[in-house]
Amino acid sequence: QVQLVESGGGLVQAGGSLRLSCAASGRTISMNGMGWFRQAPGKGRGFVARITWNGGITDYANDVKGRFTISRDNVKNMVYLQMNSLRPEDTAVYYCAVDRSGLGSKNPLEYTYWGQGTQVTVSS
Numbered sequence: 549q550v551q552l553v554e555s556g557g558g559l560v561q562a563g564g565s566l567r568l569s570c571a572a573s574g575r576t577i578s579m580n581g582m583g584w585f586r587q588a589p590g591k592g593r594g595f596v597a598r599i600t601w602n603g604g605i606t607d608y609a610n611d612v613k614g615r616f617t618i619s620r621d622n623v624k625n626m627v628y629l630q631m632n633s634l635r636p637e638d639t640a641v642y643y644c645a646v647d648r649s650g651l652g653s654k655n656p657l658e659y660t661y662w663g664q665g666t667q668v669t670v671s672s
Contacts, residue, residue: 550574550646550661557642557666560634568629568666570644578622581652583659584629586640586668593643597629598652607652612638634670641665 556568568584584596597608597618606618617630627644645659653659 550577552644552646552661552663554642554644554663554666557668559669559671562635562670562672564634564670565630565632566634566668568631568642568644568668570627570629570663572625572627572646576622577625577627577646579650581647581650582618582620582627583645583647583652583654583656584618584627584642585645585656586638586642587665588637588640591640593656595654595656596642598647598654599627600652601650605651607654609654631668634668636670636672639668639670641667 551573553571579601581600583598585593586596587593599606599618603620615633620627643665644663646661
């Protein structure tokens with residue numbers, strides 16, 4: 549069993565930055581791919597970024613590519629999402645999740661554990 553706790557969300561002006569953190573406990577996540585997803589009001593949960601177990605491969609949704617960076621620290625059992633040049637359309641609840649495999653996926657159904665989410669609000 550893995551527990552995930554996201555933090556770092558908040559209110560920021562357009563063009564600003566935030567760094568989200570995801571702390572895992574219960575067991576190591578060092579062999580699992582990890583992902584970040586987001587859900588805006590009235591919308592489904594959408595893929596944001598994924599990272600393989602060793603951080604060797606990362607992948608992003610097209611609308612965040614070049615602005616967001618996913619990273620991990622397997623010693624600390626942590627995953628991060630650095631978000632720059634934020635836009636009002638980035639406003640959502642952001643979730644981190646543990647993938648079944650070591651690769652990560654764009655498909656939320658491939659993830660077995662989820663955090664409770666952290667709210668990000670970007671004002672125009």
